[in-house]
Amino acid sequence: MSAYFIRRQRAMTRRFWGYALPSIMAMLVSGAYYLVDGIFVGHYVGAAGLAGINLVYPVIMVLIGLAAMIAMGAATAISFQQGARNLALARQALVSALWLLLILGTVAPLLLHHWHTDILQALGMTPGTDTWQQASDYLTWIGGGTLLLASNLAVPYLLRNDGRPRLAMVLVSGGALLNILLNYIMVGRLGLGLTGTAQATLLSEAMVSLLGLGYFFTRHARLRLTWRQLVPRFPAMPGLLFTGLPSLIAQFNLGLLLLLHNSQLMVHGTVKDLAGFTVAGHTEAVFIVILQGLAFGIQPLVSQAAGAGRHRDLQFLMAMGLKITLVYGLGVWLIVQLLPQPVAMLYTGDQDAELLAAAISSLTLNLAALPLEGIVMFGIVLLQAMARTRQALVISVAKTVLLLPLIFLLPLWWGRDGVLMAQPATVLLLTPPLCWLLWREWRALSPAGGRASVRMQRALTAP
Numbered sequence: 001m002s003a004y005f006i007r008r009q010r011a012m013t014r015r016f017w018g019y020a021l022p023s024i025m026a027m028l029v030s031g032a033y034y035l036v037d038g039i040f041v042g043h044y045v046g047a048a049g050l051a052g053i054n055l056v057y058p059v060i061m062v063l064i065g066l067a068a069m070i071a072m073g074a075a076t077a078i079s080f081q082q083g084a085r086n087l088a089l090a091r092q093a094l095v096s097a098l099w100l101l102l103i104l105g106t107v108a109p110l111l112l113h114h115w116h117t118d119i120l121q122a123l124g125m126t127p128g129t130d131t132w133q134q135a136s137d138y139l140t141w142i143g144g145g146t147l148l149l150a151s152n153l154a155v156p157y158l159l160r161n162d163g164r165p166r167l168a169m170v171l172v173s174g175g176a177l178l179n180i181l182l183n184y185i186m187v188g189r190l191g192l193g194l195t196g197t198a199q200a201t202l203l204s205e206a207m208v209s210l211l212g213l214g215y216f217f218t219r220h221a222r223l224r225l226t227w228r229q230l231v232p233r234f235p236a237m238p239g240l241l242f243t244g245l246p247s248l249i250a251q252f253n254l255g256l257l258l259l260l261h262n263s264q265l266m267v268h269g270t271v272k273d274l275a276g277f278t279v280a281g282h283t284e285a286v287f288i289v290i291l292q293g294l295a296f297g298i299q300p301l302v303s304q305a306a307g308a309g310r311h312r313d314l315q316f317l318m319a320m321g322l323k324i325t326l327v328y329g330l331g332v333w334l335i336v337q338l339l340p341q342p343v344a345m346l347y348t349g350d351q352d353a354e355l356l357a358a359a360i361s362s363l364t365l366n367l368a369a370l371p372l373e374g375i376v377m378f379g380i381v382l383l384q385a386m387a388r389t390r391q392a393l394v395i396s397v398a399k400t401v402l403l404l405p406l407i408f409l410l411p412l413w414w415g416r417d418g419v420l421m422a423q424p425a426t427v428l429l430l431t432p433p434l435c436w437l438l439w440r441e442w443r444a445l446s447p448a449g450g451r452a453s454v455r456m457q458r459a460l461t462a463p
Helices: 003-030 032-044 047-083 087-114 116-122 130-144 146-160 165-189 193-217 234-268 271-308 311-338 340-348 353-366 370-385 389-414 416-444 451-461
Strands: none
Touching: 003 146, 003 165, 003 271, 003 311, 047 087, 047 116, 047 130, 047 146, 047 234, 047 271, 047 370, 087 116, 087 130, 087 146, 087 234, 116 130, 130 146, 130 193, 146 165, 146 193, 146 271, 165 193, 234 271, 234 370, 234 389, 234 416, 271 311, 271 340, 271 353, 271 370, 271 416, 311 340, 311 353, 311 370, 311 416, 340 353, 353 416, 370 389, 370 416, 389 416
């Protein structure tokens, strides 16, 4: 290996962690938004408030998925075009993202208002109950503020792809701290219930959105915008949305996963089993959030290297990211499998032996393929960042297609344990084709596979 390439690898390693660490911190803090909402609601509103948030959260997940589709599509296009030194196209992708966020923020509240009652009834709530009222208040405010919700989610993506990962971390952290303060005032002191927690969330998201998007109109932005440049180019928007479509599918998968597991555990298990599954879900969420921070953090570097045709840099980023993902996944898996009782007791304590046993079963069975699950999640984001949207989409959809029969068939043979094994079984079946796709991309990046960057360029410049 040449001295130049060794220096290049060292520089890429510094950039890797310079992007990944702030992104991981931002993801951890961002995940605290709804955790904080739940804590304050649980303490000051009670069971009806918690039930209200949980019941309408699938709708919120759809909004988050739509925003993530816009953000990831724009992020990939921006960094890819920057790597190819097409700054005009990169700026146009940013403008398209702003218009799509505006469209989503305008259309979604109108639709939610029109179908408000139908949505609540479809989610299984009874009109006139306290839970109905709490859920209605929360959905009214959060749905009405879709523009702020979507912009808040998009800001970290856009800032990282403008070379400002630390600024993204600072803004997201500041928003989370403001959310805690406002929740204390509006829920804890003023007693505004779910209306207060929704308003606190939206005010925090407004601060992040205004400062983050306003940055692009300052002289500090690489892709500085002026008002004259905010002309929409509608033919380019479908391509941007298609690039981000796997992110929407991923959110859909999460919602479907939660819904199916809950329903099947109530059929083949007990309420304690459902509570035990919640323990596994929270543990998995912490694991996934950190991996998302890693994957989304290095996405700008991957897209830039793909756009510039720097195949060695791209191979290095792929290898380093996958190695870290595997090592981290194995470490968490060993802790869960060797010490399931201490992990479960963090959530359940030791007063309810039946609940503790259910939590231990969920941890050991439902998280049995945790390292491979990390590889699947990271691999999908990696394919997206390389403009391999179709491949990422196939894997995302296949996850749902495989899960549906397994979660209904396995419980017929193994009861409750079959429900818990459905997810790891899906991951085991999905890992070989994903690894084959990643290996094919790796081979295409060899000196003889120079056609790779040409295919990527066509994917992102097609009208």
